[in-house]
Amino acid sequence: DARVTQTPRHKVTEMGQEVTMRCQPILGHNTVFWYRQTMMQGLELLAYFRNRAPLDDSGMPKDRFSAEMPDATLATLKIQPSEPRDSAVYFCASGFDGVVTEAFFGQGTRLTVV
Amino acid sequence: GENVEQHPSTLSVQEGDSAVIKCTYSDSASNYFPWYKQELGKRPQLIIDIRSNVGEKKDQRIAVTLNKTAKHFSLHITETQPEDSAVYFCAALRPNTGNQFYFGTGTSLTVIP
Numbered sequence: 078d079a080r081v082t083q084t085p086r087h088k089v090t091e092m093g094q095e096v097t098m099r100c101q102p103i104l105g106h107n108t109v110f111w112y113r114q115t116m117m118q119g120l121e122l123l124a125y126f127r128n129r130a131p132l133d134d135s136g137m138p139k140d141r142f143s144a145e146m147p148d149a150t151l152a153t154l155k156i157q158p159s160e161p162r163d164s165a166v167y168f169c170a171s172g173f174d175g176v177v178t179e180a181f182f183g184q185g186t187r188l189t190v191v
Numbered sequence: 192g193e194n195v196e197q198h199p200s201t202l203s204v205q206e207g208d209s210a211v212i213k214c215t216y217s218d219s220a221s222n223y224f225p226w227y228k229q230e231l232g233k234r235p236q237l238i239i240d241i242r243s244n245v246g247e248k249k250d251q252r253i254a255v256t257l258n259k260t261a262k263h264f265s266l267h268i269t270e271t272q273p274e275d276s277a278v279y280f281c282a283a284l285r286p287n288t289g290n291q292f293y294f295g296t297g298t299s300l301t302v303i304p
Contacts, residue, residue, distance in 0.1 A: 110292070119296040120235070120280060133291065168234065170292075179225050180282075180292050182234040 079103045081171050083183035090190055095157040098186045100169030101150055109152045110180060111137075111144055112168040120168070126152065127174055159190045193218040195283050197295025204271050205303050212298045214281035215263040223284040224264045225292075226255060230277045238279075239266070271302045 082101040090096055102109050111123040124134040124144035134144060141160070146152045156163055166187050170180040194217040204210045214224075222243040227235035241248045241255045241264065248255050252271075257264040268275055281295040 108291075112294075120294040122291075122294075125291055179237040179240065182227075182236070184234050 079181075081169055081181050081183035083167075083169050083186050085186060086184060087187045088189070090159055090188070092160055092190055093158040094190075095155065096159045096163075096188060096190075098154045098167050098169075098188070100152040100154075100171075100183055102152065102169070102171030103181055104150070106171035106173050106181075107149075108172045108174045108180075109146060110170040110172075111152070111154050112170065113165045114168060114185070115165045123154070123167075156188075159188075161190045164189050193221055193283050193285050193293040195281060195293045195295045197281050197298055199298060200296065201299045201301075203301045203303060206271060206273060208271055210266075210268045210271050210275070210300055210302075212266045212279055212281070212300070213263060214265070214283075214295050215261075216283040216293070217262065218283070218285055219259070219262060221283040221285050221293075224255070224257060225282050225284075226266050227280045227282065227294075228277045229280065229297075235280055268300075271300075273302050273304050276300055276302045 084099045107128050109126040113121045123137040125132050126146050129146040143155045166185045168185045169183045172180045197214045225240035226238050228238045229235040239250050239253050239255050241257050252269045254267040278297045278299050280297050282292045
């Protein structure tokens with residue numbers, strides 16, 4: 078059963094620390110999305126990659142957030158420095174461009190910045 | 192870009208009653224409309240989807256209708272059960288954007304036993 082894998086599942090960190098979240102998309106998928114979910118904002122798109130190239134990161138605060146895909150099996154989302162308002166659940170999803178199909182979500186990383 | 196609006200934000204129904212959640216979209220080029228269910232503490236998962244060449248699709252107690260002219264689509268759950276309680280998200284996909292999904296803001300459905 079192919080799944081999107083995210084690590085860590087939970088992260089508690091102090092304000093000012095760097096946080097790195099990782100995502101392994103489903104093998105063969107060539108699109109990767111990062112979403113942030115809070116109670117107030119629903120699913121907020123932060124970044125979007127196709128064939129490892131960033132296509133849209135307009136929803137991401139550029140001063141502290143960065144997203145990369147070092148290779149086809151790994152996507153990363155970094156926050157440096159982290160702030161309490163970054164506390165949320167971060168979801169990674171993957172899909173396949175070229176065939177209209179669903180986006181498959183990972184289990185999410187629950188981040189708490191204290 | 193696409194703009195998807197979803198209503199209501201919260202919905203409570205008695206067990207056995209029907210629930211309807213509505214979404215509108217702005218881009219007439221959008222051609223794929225999935226619905227995701229997110230149970231508490233879990234990931235969003237696809238429950239049903241519809242493509243723009245179809246007006247209605249059913250899967251047991253769940254159905255989705257699409258009105259392309261009015262640019263709105265709806266999720267219908269009949270004979271609701273407590274396990275239907277979750278947050279539901281609609282989404283729209285515009286072609287030629289690399290499968291970039293635009294999500295609604297979610298509807299928190301509570302089914303009261």
